[in-house]
Amino acid sequence: METKSSKEWMDKVKEEFNMKQSWVVPSNGRSGGLALLWKDEIKIELLTYSLNHIDVLVSGGSSLGGWHLTGFYGNPEIARRSEFWAKLKHLKGVAARPWLAIRDFNELTSLSEKEGGGGRPRQQMDNFVEANFCDLRDIGFVGPKLTWIYQRADGTQIRERLDQTLATSEWLDLFAAAKLYHKSTSASDHSMLLFRMVAGSKRKRVKRSLRFESMWLRELSCEEVVRSALDEGLATSLASSRQKKNLIGGLLDSNGVWQEEDGKIEEVVVEYHNNLFTSSNPTNFSELLHAIQPKVTHSMNQMLIKPFIEDEVRLALKQMYPLKAPSLDGMPPLFF
Known part of the structure; x- marks a missing residue:
């Protein structure tokens, strides 16, 4: 997100947090500004930067090799956002490395990411979604969903999810147990994003078999697709890919408590579906029947x-x- 700070101020922040290196894009007065701070054991190679992004290669700190990191700040001017979506698409091809993008986009993917205030044009959000994901996946989060708050003079509030952290499947393979926390703070109108990176996966893998559905035979291309997959040895790859996409890091239980242990996650899933398919034994159907024509x-x-x-x-x-x-x-x- 924007720092709203000069280089001199960010140098003080770097010292306070005991960081040895930095790259700062100064703010323009009280708007804009970006900064990347890192320790000596981390190696950073600067690729490109602008008033709205810092793009680097990261190495060191683990034995997993280098990866691609982008910090991005979306322009608050709606008329200029299309050029930044184009920049985002360009950054995708800058480095053939696992990619992590941490960003304040100043835009939503849907109205479910907003409370209060007016709506947003559907096309405006669709343009963002089309450019946004670039084979990136939302890594999820722990904490409040909406990360930005605006307090109006009449006391009403507008809350939105403007901040996101996304990654390619290759990056998630390297840091499968990484977790993002949304932390409320009085120092900013944005929540603090606390990102805990853990190399490898703490989740035990479950071997799954590739199944065949008879209804697939209705598709004329079914035989060709299956034959091609077998000839090229893709069946195992497809099953593995599906397994990685279905990795669950944790779930909220019925009491609003975040559960990460395998046994607790299983209990949350079982309880949810038991409640979902258990009847409350209603007796008054008059309102429902009245609505049926x-x-x-x-x-x-x-x-x-x-x-x-x-x-x-x-x-x-x-x-x-x-x-x-x-x-x-x-x-x-x-x-x-």
């Missing part, structure tokens, strides 16, 4: 409830396959 007219209903006649039964029997649909006594229509 009838499709059977009065005349249609009179025809349906009138007694059967012998000719109708005989006609129905003759329309049935002779050896199918036996009656309660086991006799097929041919018998009758």
